[in-house]
Amino acid sequence: MRAVEASGARVIGHVSDDPIRVEELLRAGSSADGAVTVFVGRVRDHSHGRRVIRLHYEAYGEMAERELAAILDETASRWTFSHLEAVHRTGTLELGELSVAIVVAAPHRSTAYEASRHVIEEIKRRLPIWKREEYADGEVEWAGSAPSEA
């Protein structure tokens, strides 16, 4: 976990086994921020036509935290907001559990939406995290390189 002040914004990123608590993330920002976006990704019950029963996320922990911090810093240099926090889960997740959350607090909504979208797309493109899918038929496979639909 890392918190930095980048161009006046508070930026926090972490990769962890701890469950994601959205209500804690919602305390982001201040009364100057009229817009707060929350994006969450959660475990879906299917993948490429197969029934999924749970996921196992593995990270190259030190690099994932460093890469996430780089994504957040880049985002803070492109958009103006007061608070950006992104969390990615690792470990075993059951259906419906949150795998990722991104909160942006900004004076106006367009900034919050754009920054949030940028962060999730970069997470998917470059965060060194892998997903092993466990299927209802008992098989287990590493999710491939096909673009994800989350």
Added chain:
Amino acid sequence: MRVTILLFAVYRELADASSLDLELPADATVREAVDRLRSLPGLACLPAEPTVAVNREYASLERDLKAGDEIALIPAVAGG
């Protein structure tokens, strides 16, 4: 010089190892490290041109290595 290779996810399972040390010539590149790795028994299944990180940053296969470098082979990522 000695460097450390880290293998994750599907690469770890293919190689049946999560890390191993390699002895390389002093001026070796990442590509030479990968070639050496793939010449070891059972490891030819690893890709010839994987995405790699050196010391926790994405790096080119042509990058020169130093003693003690940590080279991670990065399978297709699937976060989110």
